[in-house]
Amino acid sequence: EDQVTQSPEALRLQEGESSSLNCSYTVSGLRGLFWYRQDPGKGPEFLFTLYSAGEEKEKERLKATLTKKESFLHITAPKPEDSATYLCAVLGYGQNFVFGPGTRLSVLP
Amino acid sequence: DAGITQSPRHKVTETGTPVTLRCHQTENHRYMYWYRQDPGHGLRLIHYSYGVKDTDKGEVSDGYSVSRSKTEDFLLTLESATSSQTSVYFCAISESQLAGDDNEQFFGPGTRLTVL
Numbered sequence: 001e002d003q004v005t006q007s008p009e010a011l012r013l014q015e016g017e018s019s020s021l022n023c024s025y026t027v028s029g030l031r032g033l034f035w036y037r038q039d040p041g042k043g044p045e046f047l048f049t050l051y052s053a054g055e056e057k058e059k060e061r062l063k064a065t066l067t068k069k070e071s072f073l074h075i076t077a078p079k080p081e082d083s084a085t086y087l088c089a090v091l092g093y094g095q096n097f098v099f100g101p102g103t104r105l106s107v108l109p
Numbered sequence: 110d111a112g113i114t115q116s117p118r119h120k121v122t123e124t125g126t127p128v129t130l131r132c133h134q135t136e137n138h139r140y141m142y143w144y145r146q147d148p149g150h151g152l153r154l155i156h157y158s159y160g161v162k163d164t165d166k167g168e169v170s171d172g173y174s175v176s177r178s179k180t181e182d183f184l185l186t187l188e189s190a191t192s193s194q195t196s197v198y199f200c201a202i203s204e205s206q207l208a209g210d211d212n213e214q215f216f217g218p219g220t221r222l223t224v225l
Binding site: 031032034036041042043044045046049087089091096097099100101102 | 213
């Protein structure tokens with residue numbers, strides 16, 4: 001059974017303090033690993049797709065990396081507007097999309 | 110933003126009444142999904158569709174049914190709502206489920222359903 005865990009559950013950073021969020025997964029063949037951002041009261045907003053180990057993608061202050069067992073979302077010099085819940089999901093060959101519980105990020109000014 | 114709308118956005122109903130939620134897309138994507146999101150559980154798949162009149166169950170399908178008579182519309186029905194179905198419901202779409210091929214999902218704004 002495909003599974004996704006995320007850590008930490010919540011993270012509080014000062015503005016400018018870089019850090020990383022972790023997504024660990026087990027999947028029967030990976031068709032894609034996805035990162036989303038979700039603001040309170042809104043639907044998840046797509047950020048990145050990673051397809052194979054070693055792949056990296058960047059968008060503004062965010063960088064996502066992928067290994068065979070986990071993915072990291074690196075946040076460089078975060079700003080208060082980066083505060084949100086970040087969700088990780090996998091699509092494997094055995095099942096449909098499986099989401100992790102998310103990491104709640106707060107960036108304090 | 111992907112063209113996905115959900116209606117209604119908020120609904121309060123009573124136990125035992127039928128409820129239908131609608132998802133409408135303007136992207137002509139093949140796949141459509143219904144999720145529920147609850148504290149402590151994250152997003153869980155209820156049902157999904159891979160084409161007109163082609164649907165399948167997800168992780169938490171008991172008590173829910175779906176229909177897709179047109180590419181752009183995907184309906185979620187609670188035949189007899191229960192308090193345990195109080196949740197936020199999200200519709201999502203994707204072009205593909207193939208590896209490495211535009212298989213990311215895009216989500217609608219959500220429907221907050223309260224069953225009293």
